[in-house]
Each structure stands twice: as C-alpha cells, then as structure tokens.
Amino acid sequence: MVRSAAYLFRERGYSGTGFRDVIAHSGAPRGSIYHHFPEGKAQLAEEAVRYAGDFLNAGITAAVSGDDATAAIDVFGGWWRRVLVKSDFRAGCPVVAVTVESHDDAPRLTAAAAAAFARWEDTLATALANSGVPDERAGRLATLIVSAVEGATILCRARRDAQPLDDVIVELKALTRAAVLPE
Template sequence: MGSDSRERMVRSAASLFRERGYSGTGFREVIAHSGAPRGSIYHHFPHGKAQLAEEAVRYAGDFLNAGILAATEGGDAASAVDAFVGWWRQVLIKSGFRAGCPVVAVTVESHDDAPQLAAAAAAAFDRWQDTLATGLGNAGVPDDRAGRLARLIVAAVEGATILCRAHRDVAPLDDVVAELKALAREAARES
C-alpha cells in the first residue's frame, strides 16, 4: 500500500509539473491528484518537494526512455525521431497544449538550493540522447554523428514542444520532425 501511494504521488507530480511547472505544483495538489493519504507525502518524501521532484524527473525520464528504446530497436534512422516525438505530440493534443515536458519544467525552475534537480534532469536528457544515439547507430549512422544528432533531436523536440504550447498548434513539432527525419536519413546514407 505505502509503495503504491508513493508511486502514485511520483506519477502525479510528473503530470502536474507538465502542466503547472515546478513552482506551480505543491504537495496539496499532488495529494489531491494522486488520491494518496495526506500524511503519506511527508513519510515518503521527508526531504520535501525537491526530493519528490527529483523522483518525478527520474520517473518521466525512464518512462519516455522505455518508449524510445522499444521503438528504435531494428528501425531505420527516421524511426528514432518518431520514437521520441510520438509521445510529445499526443501529450500536447490531449492536454489542449497545456502540458509539456516535466523534465524541462523542473529544469527551468531549478534553484541553487536544490542542485539535485538539475542533475536529475541532465541524467534524463543524457539517457534519451544515449538511447537515440544507439538507435541511430543501429540504423547505420556513424557513432560520432549519431551522438550529435541525438542531442539535436532532444533539443529541437523540446524547443518545438514549447513553440507548440505557445501557438496552440502542432505545426512547429511537425516541421521540426520533418527536418530531423531528413537529417537522420541523410546521416545513415553517408555511412
């Protein structure tokens, strides 16, 4: 029971960070969203909101990484791009463009008093890049180029997600994806 409520709180925090950001999400909202018992949040996260946020970032990073990993196995270079983008597109549309990346939300609001948040975000971004680079490499992109291209994919998609939220339209993401897929295919052909 305890571990279930803990996991619900971590998932709820990640979901709320996507829409409200780190500063706009408090323990009260996490408890209400997760349905967890009121006192359990302090039991499971005795070091406070930063501890909850760190675990929510890890959860979000692992969740998306698992999807990327599954989608890049045995695919072509463009499928690595699709693997990273598909979920974001869905989140944007389903949320009415209110939700973005919880890792970005925590990153841009990280404070000097909680350096573990930036470290957790960097680890999530690195994991995504590594998984994408492996998928690109398996599709024939040379290793040095695969790493750089993976970083470009993460940066471009995160930026496009922000543009989509501002414009309330998926066109920026679709445009970025088309260009990234062309780059990925070209990189695979050059090897």
C-alpha cells in the same frame, strides 16, 4: 505520488505544483507525502523527473528497432505530439518544467534532469548508430533531436498548434536520412 507530480509538473510547472496538489491528484493520504519525501518538494520532483525520464526512455527503447534511422525521431516526437494534443496544449515535458525552474539550492534536482536528458540522448544515439549513422555523428544528432523536439514542444504550447513540432520532425528526419552511411 511520483506519477502525479510528473503529470502536474507537465501542466503547472515546478513552482505551480505544491504538495497539496499532488495529494489531491494522487489520492494519497496527506501524511504519506511527508513520510516518503521528508526532504520536501525537491526530493519529490527529483523522483518525478527520474520517473518521467525512465518512462519515455522505455518507450523509445521498446519502439525503436531495425535499420530505420528515422524511427527514433518518430517515436520521440510522436510521444510529445500526443501529449500536446491530448492536453489541448496545456502539457509539456515535466523534465523541462523542472529544469527551467530549478534553483541552486536543489543540485540533485538539476542532476536528475540532466540525467534524464542524457539517457534519452544515449538511447537515441544508439538507435541512430544501429541504423547506420556513424557513432560520432549519432551522438550529436541525438542531442539535436532532444533539443529540437523539446524546443518545438514549447513553441507548440505557446501557439496552441502542433505545426512547429511537425515541421521539426520533418527536418530532423531529412537530416538523419542524410547522415546514414551508404552500404
């Protein structure tokens, strides 16, 4: 159910996804969703955001090693490019979808989204620092990478074209290469 919710939020957003949609997509018995998420849709969304955040973070962590500062950008941007193309530009980031639609009555949901973004930034900053970018700058670059890639993903969906993301990746890689201290 959690994976199904994350998947559906990517395409339909938080407001456009209901319990019925999640039940239909996951094949779970109707009563089970109320059993596992007694606090309602916000609780399900919180778990879906955690799942999506952990899933992508694990991919970044597993794929990034060595001293190539741009590898983290390739992994992070490449993930979203594949999602966009595979979904014919209908799917984006479930964390973004929940973030832009979360309300004051769901502070835990907003906190879960913030934690997912922070985890990605921390993983990217660590990869950048390990490849020679000074620690202080690595943190700022990681924030820029997450922000730029997420923004480019939104532009790609609007334009139904991967070019904005491709352009952002090229520029982020150039900026990152320039940030690596010479040995």
